Amino acid sequence: MIQQVHSHPDIYRIRVNLPDNPLQYLNAYVIKGVSGNLVIDTGFNRPECKRALCQGLQELDIRLQSDTSLFITHLHADHSGLVGLFAQAGCPIYMHPVDYQYLVDSEDGSTWKAAEDNFMREGMPTAEIKTQFSNQARTFSPDPHFPVNPVHDGDCLHLAGCDLQVIHTPGHTPGLCCLYLPKEEVFFTSDHILFDITPNIQVWYHMKQALQRYLESLQKVRELPVRLALPGHREGDTSIAGRIDEIVAHHDRRLAEICHLAGLYPHSTAYDIAPHMTWSMRGKQWKDFPPTQKWFALGETLAHIEYLVDHGVLCCREEQGCRHYDLVRTET
Ligand SMILES: [Zn+2]
Numbered sequence: 462m463i464q465q466v467h468s469h470p471d472i473y474r475i476r477v478n479l480p481d482n483p484l485q486y487l488n489a490y491v492i493k494g495v496s497g498n499l500v501i502d503t504g505f506n507r508p509e510c511k512r513a514l515c516q517g518l519q520e521l522d523i524r525l526q527s528d529t530s531l532f533i534t535h536l537h538a539d540h541s542g543l544v545g546l547f548a549q550a551g552c553p554i555y556m557h558p559v560d561y562q563y564l565v566d567s568e569d570g571s572t573w574k575a576a577e578d579n580f581m582r583e584g585m586p587t588a589e590i591k592t593q594f595s596n597q598a599r600t601f602s603p604d605p606h607f608p609v610n611p612v613h614d615g616d617c618l619h620l621a622g623c624d625l626q627v628i629h630t631p632g633h634t635p636g637l638c639c640l641y642l643p644k645e646e647v648f649f650t651s652d653h654i655l656f657d658i659t660p661n662i663q664v665w666y667h668m669k670q671a672l673q674r675y676l677e678s679l680q681k682v683r684e685l686p687v688r689l690a691l692p693g694h695r696e697g698d699t700s701i702a703g704r705i706d707e708i709v710a711h712h713d714r715r716l717a718e719i720c721h722l723a724g725l726y727p728h729s730t731a732y733d734i735a736p737h738m739t740w741s742m743r744g745k746q747w748k749d750f751p752p753t754q755k756w757f758a759l760g761e762t763l764a765h766i767e768y769l770v771d772h773g774v775l776c777c778r779e780e781q782g783c784r785h786y787d788l789v790r791t792e793t
């Protein structure tokens with residue numbers, strides 16, 4: 462399903478359904494120019510997504526060839542999964558090198574193994590970790606053997622007849638980049654700013670303080686003049702400052718909630734704390750959460766715990782290979 466979201470330049474959204482995924486669909490954007498096109502993000506590496514993306518491109522009369530470029534905003538498989546289609550067709554591919562390297566490192570499973578070992582230290586039972594092996598992010602990930610044009614913060618790209626500014630906003634992933642059209646004040650926010658749902662913030666073994674970095678990246682773009690914000694999932698908006706303030710308030714509430722729980726349940730693991738947090742899984746209790754959601758929920762809990770430890774609010778003690786957290790007592 463395609464929808465035109467902007468004229469001059471002509472920007473279209475291809476709605477790529479993500480079956481059995483609470484995100485529902487990915488927004489792949491297309492800037493259609495006279496002498497070339499730009500596609501932003503792809504959908505998972507699975508037939509349903511491939512069909513939706515290819516049908517959308519066909520409706521727009523866009524052939525995959527060297528005058529069509531692909532910009533991958535970040536490493537997540539729902540955004541990068543179908544990169545192979547573009548690579549085979551000789552399309553130039555743009556991506557931040559940190560996220561690209563992460564895709565390469567994931568190929569032999571070592572990044573997943575590092576995440577599993579870490580989650581085990583945070584109290585997740587081995588049986589639950591095993592249920593993660595069918596996680597969509599793993600199953601539908603891209604083949605990382607593609608040539609990449611590395612992009613960095615502040616780069617100006619001239620693609621599809623447009624001047625596009627690359628804005629590196631680490632947090633949701635280490636290398637997430639948004640794209641900005643300064644003249645038209647159109648902002649492709651990817652998963653940095655979502656409007657109907659809150660972007661998930663995880664812990665990363667090669668990026669310390671993901672939440673701190675994320676909050677800084679929100680402030681980095683808060684004053685950007687924006688007339689049209691186009692997110693990676695769900696619907697966009699005509700401004701971003703108000704939404705950024707809501708997201709910051711959401712994380713403040715999460716931090717306060719964890720402090721409260723750490724006081725209530727001293728010496729808990731992150732896995733002990735996570736079920737007591739407020740999650741927006743309608744009507745579902747922790748025990749009924751699908752395994753993938755437990756994984757993301759524990760990662761999100763950990764990102765907040767990491768922030769609180771770094772700010773001296775919580776302390777961590779490791780006992781028998783498992784980390785336990787307590788409030789730091791202030792002497793009076
Ligand atoms: Zn993402």
Ligand SMILES: [Zn+2]
Nearest residue numbers: 537539652693
């Ligand atoms: Zn996404």
